[in-house]
Amino acid sequence: MDDDSRHALFEYLLRLGDDRLVLGHRLSEWCGHGPILEEDIALTNIALDCIGQANNFLQLAGSVENKGRTADDLAYFREAIEFKNLMLVEQPNGDFAYTIARQFLFDVFSFHLLEELQHSSHQELAGIAAKAVKEDRYHLRHSREWVLRLGDGTDESHQRIQSAFNDLWMYTGEIFQADKVDDLLFEKGISVDLKSIESKWSENVSEALTEATLAVPDAEQYMASGSRQGIHTEYLGHMLTEMQILTRSFPEAKW
């Protein structure tokens, strides 16, 4: 593999890993505080899947980079501007509706993405995706069912999840903004065509929102962008402060 492709693949794997690491972290904040015991179990389970997927992607990123960095080095010793996760997944949990809306918007994207990545020409990447897509199928079913329950449940739940979607919508535009990394890897058959994922995403999201008696938010609004280049919301720095406290305080220690 030439240097440009190697570098692009490293960046791409960081995106895949960081999305799941950051989302898994947010979900794990629910642990012990869920609205019902079954949801404590479900959210913790999804968090665990996300961290497991992140571990696999970051490990592969480290080996592609070939500078001896482990998944832990990448998770615990980078600054916010070096994280490449979507802004969507770093948004705070809010209420349960907010968490579900965030999860659903990501799950639809992640499921279709991983389904395609199973056929990547890069074998290790394809292998990780093939395992992860099975987990994501369940995540998507879980979040979609809750979108329906909350949207078509009570007036209160309807209003809560509608405002969650309205608030989060501005973070959905950048999901499908392809850059040089995407283009180069797509040419090599390693990554996927984000345009085709976007049309599946739009279709699935509007279909679910309609079934849930919810309005699809207005696309003509401010849309955030830049997280794949390391531009984030203010929330990420605080999350990393918490996540990295031990490893940064005792860099020599093994745990």
Added chain:
Amino acid sequence: MEDESKLRAFEARIEAGEKIEPKDWMPERYRKQLIRMISQHAHSEIVGMLPEGNWITRAPSLRRKMGLLAKVQDEAGHGLYLYCSAETLGVDRSEVVDQLLYGTAKYSSIFNYPTLTWADIGTIGWLVDGAAIVNQTMLAKCSYGPYSRANIRICKEENFHKKQGYEIVATMAKGTPEQKRMVQDAVNRWWWPSLTMFGPPDKDSPNSAELMKWQVKLQSNDELRQRFVNLTVPQASVVGVALPDPDLKYNSKTGNWDFGALNWDEFFAVIKGNGPCNRQRMRARRIAHENGKWVRDAAGAYAAKKRAA
């Protein structure tokens, strides 16, 4: 008169080592005691998620984060499984949960102590799950079928938790000077509370005789406590951490490790709600429950609409 003969038959079955199943006749006292014990056990699993959940977001490696997430998820599963066992005795989960949140139901006092460093996570796995295993291994043989089976299943997972916790302790105990200090400090703080997990001394344990007669319990609190101490002392010396008891001494006559006096005043105070984290734990549970009300209502309303459709 009829009850008298039913009671004799019931006790004969227990004597013969048979399991009592939900549909079988049982004395009201037996049912009440089991509901109390099983729901207390379930509440302990649920409240126990809080002190450990406190460190998930700060776990120092991805592997440790996954291990802790999986453990806390298991504890939630134990809670769910035990609430189902309690329901076989004719109570509702929401009823016993309300008794925890707004009534006088108890949970294990161990979870009213704070987790201050990452070493607490290892120490809890080793000592607290370790003590739970000693207790639950006994309960796995209890006379009530559903509770016996629940404990068999739970014990398998608790063994894994203990192994994982002990490994964290062992790793830190051979780590940097700061890690060694953290792990010794955690063991100093958790050792005595973990000994109280077996309940008050036999002489102050009012329910014990009856529970043992009906084989809900098969060993006394003091017997279990001694067994735990005997198991744990050699484990501590293998990893090189000290147990904070100057009176700990091997007794060659009994083959037991003799240990110092426990602070029962503190134990009874914590049980009554006066411990370091009682208010905080119950507040967290109540907030979760009350914030979740609109979610449960929505799920109910949605299910009703689907049924009507």
